[in-house]
Structures are given as C-alpha cells and as structure tokens.
Amino acid sequence: MTSAEKTQTAQVSSPAGLDLPALKSWLDTNHPGLVAGDLSATLITGGKSNLTYLLGDGSSEWIIRRPPLGNVMATAHDMRREYDMAHALAGTEVPVPQMIAYCADKEVLGAEFYLMEKVNGVPYRYKQELEPLGARRAREISIELVRTLVKLHQVDFEAVGLGGFGRPQGYLERQVKRWKTQMENSKTRELPGADELYELLAANVPQDSVPGIVHGDFRLDNVLMGPDDKPAAVIDWEMATLGDPLLDLALMLVYQRRAKIVADWDSTNKDELDVTLAEGYLDEEEIISLYEQESGRKLTGFGFYLGLACFKLAGISEGVRFRHLNRQTLGEGFENAGYAVPLLLELGLDAMKEYK
Template sequence: MTDATPAGLNTDGIAAWIAGLDIGAQGDLAYERIGNGKSNLTYLVSDDAGRRWVLRRPPLGTLLASAHDVAREFRILSALQNTAVPVPRTIALTDDPAVTDAPLVLMSHVDGVVLDDPSVAADVPEDRRRTVGVEMPTTLGRIHAVDLEATGLIDLASHKPYAARQIKRWSAQWEQSKTREVPVLERLAAALTEHAPEQTELSLVHGDFHLSNVITGGHGAIVAVVDWELCTLGDPLADVGALLAYWSEASDDTPGFFQVSTLPGFPSRDELVETYARSTGRDTATVRYWHALALWKLSIIAEGVLRRAMADERNRARDGGPTTSLIDGIVARAVATAEDAGIL
C-alpha cells in the first residue's frame, strides 16, 4: 500500500529535486516504505509511468554522532559501480534544506526478492534457498577482493587494527544507546580486547552482511548488496563472523535476530565458513573470535534500534523490531560463542 504522507519526506521538495535530475520521471510520484530495515529509512519511489527508484534517509529523531551517514554510503556505492560487487546504480545525493531536513540518496531500483521474512523464504524452493546460502560467502569474497586504491576507498577508514576500533566504537555506542544495564557486555568487551587476533590483512568490510541486505534473482543469485551504512576497512573475517551472527539454525538454543535461515535448504554456519575458505583461499582459523565479536556488536545495535523505536514510533520496522527478550537471547549466544572460542 502506498504511503500518501511518508514520515520524514518533504514530497513537494523531493518531487522538484527528482524532476531536475532528468531521469525520466513522469507525473506524480508515490512513496512507499519498503524493507525490514531497522536503521536508515528506505522508500520505493514510483511515477505515473511505472518507473521506480529507491530513496534512503537517516532515521527520525535524535541520532548518535557519526551514525546513519547516507552521504558516506553514497560514496561507497558510487565507488563500487564498476567492480565485481553487485550494487544498485547511484543517481544523486542531496542535503538541500529546500528538499529535505536530512541527507537523501536516490538510487536505481533492483528487481528481485529479499528473503527478509520466513513467509517470503517459504515460497522459495529448497534448492534455490541452498543457492542463495552458498552465494552469501562467495559474494563476501568479492567484496573483500575490491581494489581499495583503484576504487578510491583506501582512505575510507582507519587502517589500525579492526577489532580494537570496533570494540572502542561499539562500547561507546552502548553507553549512549542502552535502555538498561547488561554487565556481561562489559566482560565480553574486555575478553574480546584481550584475545583479539593480529591483523594481517586490510580489506573492504561491509559490516552488516546478512539475508535482509541482499537482493536475489530468479535462480538464487545475488543481484545486489545493499545497506552499506556500516561499511569500513578492516579484517575480512569480521564480515564472515557477522554473517554467522545473523545466520540462525533450527537447533540453536537461543533465538537469533533473523529466523529465515532456519528453513530447510539453507546451509549451516559451518558450511558458510567452508564455502568462504574454499572460494577465497583464506585461513578461517580466527572466525570463532569474529563470530563472538559480531554477536556482541549485534546486541548493541539491537539495543540502539529498540531505543530509537521507543523514542519515535515512526522508526519502527515492519516486524516491530527487537525486544529486550530477543536482545538477551543474542547476548546469551555471544557468551556461549565466546566460551566455545576460549576467550571468556
């Protein structure tokens, strides 16, 4: 259903902006909130001729410093246009106050299916689910193979050890976004700091790579990777750990953030790691550390999503977003994974 008065959009200003871009927009524009994203807000924009584009803006309300930077996301997507990484085509960026109260990014609409809900994935044949699952670590390998110099992304972020940077940043984010005290997160941060592996490689890191952030084609191939908000430079295995953190299995004792991967056909977490190692040739010996760090970070991200939804209901995702019970489950998985890795 089309949203006639979409939250956070000055539709008159945006219509004038898009008209000036000479991209063939005809007649009135309609806007619809899409995706199950819990951070930046994403809208489908369509015109009277049936053409479609995608618009992104930061969440509504008070935001944490340096978070939800869509202008930075626009830079990354633009740099990846002619690489092996499948991404939408970037069209324009504006922060003109006559158009918007926050930066806006306009990009192409990519046809395909996002497996962001079990009801959607249930309609996909098991063999195609398998293909999508195998494509996930293979696509990560393409991201990690990006030439940072050639794309101009070599200065995107610090080159200092990634684990230390992540622990420092997300510990600070926790202090600013928490809705309650969870002492075990501080214990985890200390253990992760103590056992951080030596960084021997620097690559582009997506930072939030999971099923909700990829668009799949008819045969299960990944036709676009989206939501580059957390992209940075760091250890490529950190992305593998993040994929595992989001990848729930039916046998898990505690609930995960997403349950799509529990359906039959999707590969196991071990198979994801094996596929990544085989397709890239990388040693994955430290992946359990990165899995634990990703779960710790995910619990902090989820707490921030909960805080934003509590502050402004318009930021709430389609599925309602995380609850304290779900976040506690993620924390429990982080502890168990850290213990299994011998770091707690």
Template sequence: MGIDPAAVTGWFGDLGITVAGRLTFGRIGLGQSNLTYLVTDDEGKRWVLRRPPLGHLLASAHDVAREARIMAALADTDVPAPRILGVAQDPAVSEVPLVLMEHIDGQVVDTMEIAESLTTQRRREIAVSLPRTLAKIHAVDLDRVGLSDLAGRKPYAARQLKRWAGQWEQSKTRELPELDDLTRRLVAAAPEQTELSLVHGDFHLRNVIVSRETGDVIGALDWELSTLGDPLADMGSMLAYWPEPGEDTGGDFPASTLEGFPDRAELARIYLDETGRDPEALKFWHALGLWKLSIIAEGVMRRALDTPANKAAAGTPTAERIDSIVRKAREIADSAGI
C-alpha cells in the same frame, strides 16, 4: 513521513530524471536504521530513496552520503550493488541528506513467509551465493576505486570494540553485566591486523537482493556500516545472523533454520575455500559479530522507545532476544578460548 514530495520531485528534475505524473513514496524494507522508500511515477517507473532515521541521531551514525560514496565507487567492480543516481544535501530539498538509487528487480528474502515459500534447492542457491559475494567485496582494489581513504588503518578489532562499546553506553536501556564481561574478554583477545580490505559491516540474508531465476545475489544493500578492516569480520557477522535449528537468536526471522539452508560450518568453508583465509581466526569474529548484533538490537529498541515512528514492520527487538544473543556470543567465545 520524513519526505517532502514536491521538493523531491523538483530534485528529480535537477538530476535530469523524467517523471511521468506524480511521484508516490512508500516505506519499504524491514530495516530500522536508515529509512528506505520505493518511489514510483504514474507510468510505474521505480527508484529507491534513502534517508537517516527520524529523531535524535548518534554522532557519525546514519551517514547516507558516505554510504552513497561507497556504493558509487563499486559501479565498475564485480560487487553487485545498486547504482547511485544522486545525493541531495540541500536544505531546500530535505533537512537531512537523501540518496537516490536505481531499483533492482529481484527478490528480498526478509520475512519467514517468503523464506518458507522457497524450494529447498532455491534456499541453498541463495545461501551459497552469500559467502561468494562477500569474497567479491573483499577483493575490491581500494586504490583503483578510490576508497583507500575511507577509514583509518588502525587495527580494526580495536576500532570496532571501541566504537560499539561506546554505542552501547549511549543507547543501552539497562545494565547487562554479561555483555560488559564479554566486551572485556574480546578486548583482551583482539587479534593483530594482518590485512585490510573493504568490509560491508552488516552483510546478511535480509540485506541482499537475489535473482528470481538463479538465487544469486544481484544487489548488496545497506552499506551504512561499511569501512576498511579485517575481511573476516564480515563473515563473522554473517554467521551471527545465521541461527541453526534449536537456537533462539533469530528473533522473528530464523530463516536459516529451514530445510535447504546450509549450516554455518558449510558457509564458512565456502568463504574460506574462496579466499584462503584462516578458519581459526574466524572464531573471534563470529563472537564479535554476535556481540555487535546485540548492541545494534539494543540501539533499535532504544530508538523505537524514544521515537515510535522509527518502528518498522519487523517489530522491535526485545530484551529477551538481546539477552539470548549475548548468551550465544559467550558460548562461541568460550569454545574459541576467548
């Protein structure tokens, strides 16, 4: 759905990619934003194709061509990201932009079944690689890779708060005074910007490919929300996706509550030791990460209601889960004095 096989096959030829027989397309991943497909030919060669979601799109959202530009710029850095093979912006190929990238042969831990199949040692190996990969992303020389103009340089916290508060107003399915109150508190507590780096914007366990041999991250995926900003925002977002035993914010995927996965404090220590950044400043970004996660989840719920074809195998967030994320965000904000 959303792909013209004949047109895409012709585009492969234009890119100089040799295809054996017929291309087949299968939806992969559990993401419910941009749609991702595994493309396979008759000899078993594999590629990955990405396009925006079906239905109505909010302005500036789901820009796969911009995402491809970022990933292509990282080709000669220490950041593990799939290699971009082509971007189609021709209506003869597709009514929306398409991005073709290499297929990385590794493991994606995106279901509880996979997470539960891992040894406790492998869970730990994967987990400790996550903050170390973030440190590599934040060390990218923006001028050298040509990304210094990726976004404006106004204070990142204010930009994030304005953008996501606006997304909430456009996509909410109900009134949620607790979230509105948290928005006001975060705006009042927004820190001054002291450094600027590439930020991934949506870095968590489900958005990476890991080595089957070592557990190291070998591919960081889903760069749709990447921009320039405060590097601690990425770490705060990752912590937001890392529930601990007894917490109910993980929805269908509380993998980090399994034995072997370290707690949030240890992940934060690994990142802060690698980068020398401020542990106190991280608290604000953890609260903001949960706030943003609740807004993203509400948007997914709204899109699934409006266009059922956008639903992914992971199911759709519920209002109850979104409310629990907001409660946790308020708890973190309270503990940080926000």
C-alpha cells in the same frame, strides 16, 4: 525491491520523513528531466535503521534512502558513505544498484539522502519465503551468498577509488569501543555480561588482521536475489567501511546462531530472521569451509570475530529498542526490539572460547 516483509506498505502522499514537494523541487533543479510527473512515495517497512521508500512519478520508480528520525550515533547512517561505496563497486563482480543522486543539503528533507535505481529482486528474510523453492535451490542461494561475500572481500579497494574511505589500521579495536559506546548511549536497562564481553574483546584484539571492504551487515535479506537465484544487488551499505572483512562473515553466522536458538525457544516467533533455518541452507561448518575454500584464508582465531559480532549486533538491537521506546521509529515490527540482546551477550561470551 520485494519480499513478504518489505512490501507490506501503506501509500501516502508524503510519508513521514519525506517531503515530496521539496524533493521534486530539488530533483528538478539538480537532475532536470529525471522526474516526469508528480511524485508519490511509499515507506517500505521491515527496516530497523535507515528509512527506505519506493518513489515513483507514474512512469518510473526509484528507491530513496535517508537516516532514521530522532538522534542517532554521530558516525552512523552516513548517506554519503552508502552512496560512495555502491558507486565505487559498480563494474566489479559485486552487484550493486545504480546510484542516481545524492543530496547533502539537510534543508531539503531534514537529513541527507540519496536516490538509486529500483532493482527487481527478492531479499529473503524468513524460512517460509525460501522453503517453497525447495532444498536444492535454498542450498544454491546460500552458496551464492557466501561466494558474493568472498568477491566483496577480494575487491582491491585502492583500485576502485576507496583508498581514503576508511582507516583499516586499528579497525577491530575501534569497533570494540564503538559498540561499547552504543550500548552505553542506548541504555534502557541493566545488561549482565555486557561489561565482561567488552573487557574480553578489548584484551584479545587480533594484531594481524587483513584489510578489505566490510559491508557491515551482510546477510541474505540485504542481497536481492534474482529469478535465476543469483544475487541481483547487494544493498544497505550504511555501515560499510574498510577494515577486517572477517567481521562480515562472523556477523552473518551470528544471525544464523541466534535464529536457531530463538526457534528452539519459541517456534512461533514471527519477528526472527529465520531464513537460515530453511531446509537445504548451508550450516555454519559448510559456510566456513566454503569461505575458506573460495578466499584461500584460514579462519584462525575466529572466536574473537564471533564474539565481536555478537557485541555489535547487541549494540545495534539495543539502539533500535532505545529509538522505539522514544517513539523515533517508523513502520511496524519494533515491539520486540532488543529482546535477544541478553542472548547475544551470552553467545558472545561463549564464542570467545571457539576457533582458537
């Protein structure tokens, strides 16, 4: 797993949140022969939620994931959910890493965790990473991203054994309530517009949503792109569930809207996910058109989904801010956590009026 953001790492014997002797003992007992020697690990920086490490034994390398330190939402950071989703999608048209081991025993590392294969690919995060490839390749990469999202949304979740994975009925209503709860539980300041957006969303929940697999945070840096500019693996399934897949598309577009607005504010901001601003990358109208064409679904009433995506991203960002202020984050890049929350709430209120 490589990128200018995610490979800025510091090697330590046992990084915070990862007890290597305890991990090796568990692997030797439960997966004998997997590990050939002493383990070393590196915390991969850049993530703002679950902790991700590069693990090695001198001859092989894997990726290990565990929840963040400190208190988290009861329904968030479910390692079993990530593991089961990726495992179920193996063999479909959606590329995923091979799942290797899952541990529910919190005595081992202080939290559940799982081990997966290390996939060679690039999770493009910033415009400066994508633009050297040229506008044509940037366009093709963004096209492949949208097509991969459509493939995910077209997976028959019953056929791949995920029928009991979630509750599609009432998903959108629960999402509105969930991110309201997240905002309340992570409150460190007054946020004008939060209550108004919540009330608008609660009063306008679509009643005819089509169920499918929802990734929960689908964007370019959660897809490892191979050297052929094709997706090598979709990663970070921590918020995956069954529900209305249009929320995935909306959240992807909200990231793009936010990046453009922040760039207009401050072009020197180095913390913003601005890869969608690279020359050649599909704009919002092109993405929606391609999604409709590939999926055969018309995006009527899409303004609600954009508003909910803004509310969700605001809730996630405010949660990261809360953990940072309470010194529960590891790695760098958290200094400006939550800075765009007021903007997202404003965007959400405006978005509710769109795509009627």
